[in-house]
Structure formats: C-alpha cells, structure tokens
Amino acid sequence: MPTDPLSATFSALADPTRRAILARLALGETSVSELAEPFAMSMPAISKHLKVLEHAGLIARSRDAQWRPCRLEPAAFKTVDAWLDRYRRFWEARFDRLDAYLQNLQAAEAAPQKRTRTKKKPSK
Amino acid sequence: MPTDPLSATFSALADPTRRAILARLALGETSVSELAEPFAMSMPAISKHLKVLEHAGLIARSRDAQWRPCRLEPAAFKTVDAWLDRYRRFWEARFDRLDAYLQNLQAAEAAPQKRTRTKKKPSK
DNA sequence: GCACTATTTTACCAATAAGTTAAATAACGG
DNA sequence: CCGTTATTTAACTTATTGGTAAAATAGTGC
Known part of the structure; x- marks a missing residue:
C-alpha cells in the first residue's frame, strides 16, 4: 500500500463520520466508546475509522488501562x-x-x- | 450517490494525479490533452479524473471549439x-x-x- | 460531405473501502 | 482465577474507484 501521506490524509478526511470524530476530538482527548456513541454504527466500524485517521496522521492513540484515548495530532x-x-x-x-x-x-x-x-x- | 460536497472534495484531493492536475491549473487554464501530457495514463483516465474534480467543485470547464479548457474553481x-x-x-x-x-x-x-x-x- | 483532432462514453476488470457479525485480546477488580 | 468492560482482529459482503481498450460524439477546415 504505497499511498503517499497526503493522499492518505485527504482520503481520511473524505468521510463525514471521520470528520465528526475529529470535531469531537477538537474538544479534547477521549475514549473509543465515547467517540462511537453518537453513531449508528458498530464498534469495529469505528475502530476501523480510527485506524484510518491514525494512519493518516490526524490522530494519535495512547493507552490508559483498557481505554485507548485518542487525541488530535497537529502534524x-x-x-x-x-x-x-x-x-x-x-x-x-x-x-x-x-x-x-x-x-x-x-x-x-x-x-x-x-x-x-x-x-x-x-x-x- | 448522496455524498456530501465536502466529502466529495476531500475525496477528489486524495489522489496524486488529481492534485498534480490542480497544480498545473494553478498556472492557468488549459486543455484536457495538455493536462494529460505529463501522465503515463490513457485519455479516458484523465477525463474521469477531471470529472471527479469538476463534481467536487474544484475545477470548471468551458468549451472552445473541440477543446474543453479547464480552470480552477475557487469555491x-x-x-x-x-x-x-x-x-x-x-x-x-x-x-x-x-x-x-x-x-x-x-x-x-x-x-x-x-x-x-x-x-x-x-x-x- | 469527409478526414482529422479533441474529448467523452461504454463495458469491462482488479483492488480498495465501508460496513457487518462473531471471536479474540487486554486490563481491571473482586 | 473469573467475570466484566474496552477494544481489536478475522472473515465476509457489497459498492466504489482507478484503470483499460474500443467506440461514439463534437467541432474544424478543406
């Protein structure tokens, strides 16, 4: 998958769910389940979206017990x-x-x- | 295909060929064949890319004889x-x-x- | 009208993306 | 250890994307 970084980023942004996730994260770091809450979508779907956002360099994830808090990544x-x-x-x-x-x-x-x-x- | 406009725009930008086309158009309006020239790709492929860009509101096309000059669309x-x-x-x-x-x-x-x-x- | 140039349309193919459900992992807390 | 919560992985389905080659369309110029 040799997609260039900028394409990956634009591609990640080309989805309303992912943009909504970013909007939520602009309010501050939070957990996956909390991010998932507003959407009529299964957890794995959200998990995939987060992976796309992370791969695009738009978010970063850390660990806190069983939570994986996400935050915006400025780069x-x-x-x-x-x-x-x-x-x-x-x-x-x-x-x-x-x-x-x-x-x-x-x-x-x-x-x-x-x-x-x-x-x-x-x-x- | 009820894709929202912003998604369409980001999606259009998520391709290096299309971004290169925009870069060329930043130098000024030009024809399809001239836009196609730098790419190792068939004409129909370029034509499709242009359709995507147009649909995304990033370019506009006019007609001048058998040419269909393209230009950037600020919106x-x-x-x-x-x-x-x-x-x-x-x-x-x-x-x-x-x-x-x-x-x-x-x-x-x-x-x-x-x-x-x-x-x-x-x-x- | 005819040959020519520019561009698009059609029909097709392979790869990717977005979603699903079910199962697996990870970490806590008693 | 066990049960519970949080999250990811696996396997699968369907739709979309980016490309192709061949044919169609549009306009020019003699």
Missing part, C-alpha cells in the same frame, strides 16, 4: 494547510485586477503556441 | 480552508500554556464523569 493538519496555502492566492483574489493579470500572464507563458490553429468561430 | 478550495480553519487554533498552539489549559478544560467539560471508576494504577 497532518499542518500538512493539509501547507498544501492548501499554495492555492490561497488563487481564491483570495479580492477583486484585485493585478492578481487576475498575473494569473493570465502565467497562463500565457505556461501554455504557449499549441493553439495557433484557429481561435474562435468568426460569427456563426 | 471548493475556500470550503476546505473554512473547514480547516476550525482546527487552526489547534496546531498553532505556539508553546502557549493557555491554549493547552483551555483545551484540557473543554475536555473535562465534554467528557465528564464516565471515568469515575479508577484513575491510574497506583504504583505497581
């Missing part, structure tokens, strides 16, 4: 944020002409000729 | 950022005692009794 969140950051300037183009201009400029450089055949249908 | 990126933002305070805990303190406080409130049985093994 993966940071990674996602860093990835997203490369696109931030893109959606934060606040009616900024310059931004659009630069974007088009880069587009022109990146995709040069190749379209020197025809441009648009003339009129009809 | 879905924004949504992901907004989701992530709820966790930002979590990983930006800059050695801030207060942050940890608040987090534990919330944890205590969120997970009250329930663990009134035993606490820790005494000493051995």
Whole structure:
C-alpha cells in the first residue's frame, strides 16, 4: 500500500463520520466508546475509522488501562494547510485586477503556441 | 450517490494525479490533452479524473471549439480552508500554556464523569 | 460531405473501502 | 482465577474507484 501521506490524509478526511470524530476530538482527548456513541454504527466500524485517521496522521492513540484515548495530532493538519496555502492566492483574489493579470500572464507563458490553429468561430 | 460536497472534495484531493492536475491549473487554464501530457495514463483516465474534480467543485470547464479548457474553481478550495480553519487554533498552539489549559478544560467539560471508576494504577 | 483532432462514453476488470457479525485480546477488580 | 468492560482482529459482503481498450460524439477546415 504505497499511498503517499497526503493522499492518505485527504482520503481520511473524505468521510463525514471521520470528520465528526475529529470535531469531537477538537474538544479534547477521549475514549473509543465515547467517540462511537453518537453513531449508528458498530464498534469495529469505528475502530476501523480510527485506524484510518491514525494512519493518516490526524490522530494519535495512547493507552490508559483498557481505554485507548485518542487525541488530535497537529502534524497532518499542518500538512493539509501547507498544501492548501499554495492555492490561497488563487481564491483570495479580492477583486484585485493585478492578481487576475498575473494569473493570465502565467497562463500565457505556461501554455504557449499549441493553439495557433484557429481561435474562435468568426460569427456563426 | 448522496455524498456530501465536502466529502466529495476531500475525496477528489486524495489522489496524486488529481492534485498534480490542480497544480498545473494553478498556472492557468488549459486543455484536457495538455493536462494529460505529463501522465503515463490513457485519455479516458484523465477525463474521469477531471470529472471527479469538476463534481467536487474544484475545477470548471468551458468549451472552445473541440477543446474543453479547464480552470480552477475557487469555491471548493475556500470550503476546505473554512473547514480547516476550525482546527487552526489547534496546531498553532505556539508553546502557549493557555491554549493547552483551555483545551484540557473543554475536555473535562465534554467528557465528564464516565471515568469515575479508577484513575491510574497506583504504583505497581 | 469527409478526414482529422479533441474529448467523452461504454463495458469491462482488479483492488480498495465501508460496513457487518462473531471471536479474540487486554486490563481491571473482586 | 473469573467475570466484566474496552477494544481489536478475522472473515465476509457489497459498492466504489482507478484503470483499460474500443467506440461514439463534437467541432474544424478543406
């Protein structure tokens, strides 16, 4: 299973149950059964979700007697944020002409000729 | 297929090929064949990836003669950022005692009794 | 209309994911 | 030790995903 870490993380986030688990964990560390409580789903299912989240680096687990408390793990969140950051300037183009201009400029450089055949249908 | 939009978006991002396509599109709008070029993959495969990205709200497609130029669509990126933002305070805990303190406080409130049985093994 | 280019659709396959139930493990507490 | 609680593993089912090759569709240009 040579899936790259970032894919594993996004994949883990692509499930409402898992995101709900993360939301709960944002309130603080807690046990598996407590995490499972709000869901109409068997324990093993939750256990699997937690394994996915752990493998994705989004949570970490420790041991306390027969409980396995889970907590959020910042690293993966940071990674996602860093990835997203490369696109931030893109959606934060606040009616900024310059931004659009630069974007088009880069587009022109990146995709040069190749379209020197025809441009648009003339009129009809 | 009633998958919620955010799941669809994260799911779309959970693939290196699709992320590479987005990276290319960050340089500017371009055609399907040009997007396909760097990949050792058939056209239909790329076409499917684009459909996934479009359905996820990450790109939009227009028509220009027989080309179907693709471009980034800010909306879905924004949504992901907004989701992530709820966790930002979590990983930006800059050695801030207060942050940890608040987090534990919330944890205590969120997970009250329930663990009134035993606490820790005494000493051995 | 015909040949050509760009792209999508269809039909198929193998691998993975998400859930299930039943059984196994781990740790406590008397 | 035994019974109980918490959690995971195993085995299985079904649906989805990512890829393929071959055929269909859409638009251009002579």
